[in-house]
Amino acid sequence: MAALAAAAAVLTLAACDIGDITEVAEAPWGTEAPASWQAVAAAPVPLTVTAYVTGEVFAGDGVLINEDVAGVPEGAGTEQWVPSVAYLVQHPSGTNVLFDTGVRAGECSYDILLVLNFPCRNQPGQDVVTQLARDGIDKLDYVVATHFHGDHSSGIGPLLARYDPVVIAAADEIAALKSPLRETQGYRYDQFSADMRIEAADAGWLPMPHVARAADLLGDGSIWLLPTPGHTPGHLSALLNGSDGPLLLTFDAAHLKATYHHTAPGGLGADLDRAAQSIERLKALEADLPGVRVLYGHEPAQWPQDAIRVSLAPRAD
Secondary structure (H helix, E strand, C coil): CHHHHHHHHHHHHHCCCCCCEEECCCCCCCCCCCCCHHHHHCCCECCEEEEEEEEEEEECCCCCCCCCCCCCCCCCCCCEEEEEEEEEEECCCCCEEEECCCCCCCCCCEEECCCEEECEECCCCCCHHHHHHHCCCCCCCEEECCCCCHHHHCCHHHHHHHHCCEEEECHHHHHHHHCCCHHHHCCCHHHHCCCEEEEEHHHHEEEECCCEEEEECCCCCCEEEEECCCCCCCCEEEEEEECCEEEEEEECCCCCHHHHHCCCCCCCCCCHHHHHHHHHHHHHHHHCCCCCEEEECCCHHHCCCCCCEEEEECCCC
């Protein structure tokens, strides 16, 4: 009966459409690959980076990490509440880039095919649109959608309505969102009812060590998009090349520090073998950049308790 219910849900929800997606070409992608990642780090840009904790989602057993991988501590994959984070990057040119939107305001729980439920909780004023307005952000040029799961993108509708930014995502992720079977990948149609202008990060791919290819979003080596497929078909991670040291944002390529350290991606990935390969590539990149700070997709230990806004760069110290 459960299988029949799931099949019926697929057929029903496949008919539910999303907003219009217009593909554009506006980002000033870099066109020349640097000689190395060390060359990138040798030319930092004074970025201001702010993290907004937009709420928390409840991850069930095994979602965040695979405890069957050798060396993973027992209990590391136990169900828990974890933060849902968006990152604002302010470039000295005045360009503002947001990575993910976090969860939407109000009721933010979501499900996959009406079978897998992900409870969510937040506080009034915690959503990213309210937090950006509180910080006086009146312009947003790009939103990088690392992937389109609800805990990373359900806040996109109000954001598009207020700022009308170009959405950047990998081509495979855009294709998955457009698919009539998007619900099977965890992309809720009702979270994407707004029209959007979207650009594929693939337009900027350059050959780079360790990660095979990367995209220099603004053309000056400050913001790099890294393909890390596995968790979803077109998942992206990022390297921010700021003046006080590079920041490596794994997003859901590695939910937790232990996921990353043990190369143990959790059990809901689209392709767990590719997910493990993506973690290994990020670890090779990290080893090539001494002093890089790594922030994981949902690591509770990296965020002060009850904090909803954290300044990451420039560092206070």
